[in-house]
Amino acid sequence: HASYTVSEMISAKALSMGDKKTKSLLKKRSVEKPFGIQLFGHSPDDFKSASEILENDYSPDFVDINMGCPAPKIIGSGAGCALMDDAVLATKIVEAVKKSVSVPVTAKIRCGFKDKKNAPEFARALEQSGIDAVTIHARTSNMKYKPPIDLSTIEKLCNSVSVPVIGNGDIYTLEDIKIMNNLGCSGVMIGRAALGNPFIFLELFSNRRGIPFNAPASKEKFDVLLKQVKRAIEDKGERNALNQSRKHVCWYLKGMRGASRLRNDASRISSYIELKDLIRNAL
Structure with a gap:
């Protein structure tokens, strides 16, 4: 939005x-x-x-x-x-x-x-x-x-x-x-x-028009993260995309239970499969 x-x-x-x-x-x-x-x-x-x-x-x-x-x-x-x-x-x-x-x-x-x-x-x-x-x-x-x-x-x-x-x-x-x-x-x-919060545009769009906004559940947030990283891989290749995406993963994790440990794990991911494993553990 x-x-x-x-x-x-x-x-x-x-x-x-x-x-x-x-x-x-x-x-x-x-x-x-x-x-x-x-x-x-x-x-x-x-x-x-x-x-x-x-x-x-x-x-x-x-x-x-x-x-x-x-x-x-x-x-x-x-x-x-x-x-x-x-x-x-x-x-x-x-x-x-x-x-x-x-x-x-x-x-x-x-x-x-x-x-x-x-x-x-x-x-x-x-x-x-x-x-x-x-x-x-x-x-x-x-x-x-x-x-x-x-x-x-x-x-x-x-x-x-x-x-x-x-x-x-x-x-x-x-x-x-x-x-x-x-x-x-x-x-x-x-x-x-x-x-880490691309949903902010829909949230503000909804708030401005008095439409109820339901904050995304963890799974929905991670689905969007995976889509974002997948598109980055298509554009830049897996190695470069994952190196640049680590900080984005940490932003998506902000406020979640166990975020500190997960951020530490996120700083070491080097493949799309490793990212999916991290998300599976987070959920």
């Missing part, structure tokens, strides 16, 4: 150079619609080339520019949230993408780079360059994911632009959504709250 989905972060430079691993990250399934592709980088030329490839070969429903990632490796290259420290460069990137695609172009930002909170004026600059919507994570890059979130900066941003604003950060409940809406957000983006 998610209204739309977004790809993993895709390196604009790697895509423009034809990197096979990068192209593999662009796979999507028919149910993932609307589907946006998120690019990161710092060169307008790379963004232009990558956007042209997306337009011609992948037909995304929108293209999202990452200007909010706080990872040291990303900002160290001048990408992600580091772009919030250079509005002139950021607007050139927006203009380059807008000229290269026929679909809406959005941006994911934070309250600001390091400890500076310049999101409102930064978003205005993006709007003047043609951005179609802005998603804001309610923390600065230095805060990473530490509480609390900064709601006042989101409200200021909403009052500063006319394009839709999508709120992000610590959204777990219907009340969290209402808070974002009251600040002026047109919608919300959920990330970490869905880890």
Whole structure:
């Protein structure tokens, strides 16, 4: 029941150079619609080339520019949230993408780079360059994911632009959504709250419409986990998929009886059969 989905972060430079691993990250399934592709980088030329490839070969429903990632490796290259420290460069990137695609172009930002909170004026600059919507994570890059979130900066941003604003950060409940809406957000983006709990979208969809929501039983949760891992294996091969899925297994186990022991076992699984055995023991 998610209204739309977004790809993993895709390196604009790697895509423009034809990197096979990068192209593999662009796979999507028919149910993932609307589907946006998120690019990161710092060169307008790379963004232009990558956007042209997306337009011609992948037909995304929108293209999202990452200007909010706080990872040291990303900002160290001048990408992600580091772009919030250079509005002139950021607007050139927006203009380059807008000229290269026929679909809406959005941006994911934070309250600001390091400890500076310049999101409102930064978003205005993006709007003047043609951005179609802005998603804001309610923390600065230095805060990473530490509480609390900064709601006042989101409200200021909403009052500063006319394009839709999508709120992000610590959204777990219907009340969290209402808070974002009251600040002026047109919608919300959920990330970490869905880890191990993809049912959150149906839960919030039901709550918003006054429809009873029955929390999934353990078996139902594990059935979805197995489906998730099986699809990862189809895309990445069993070894890589299981290595990347261990943390997801641990997230699904959260709150279950004996979770600590099961998480320890999950950290060592290396095959789909071993995962099925772990789930059988958990049930």
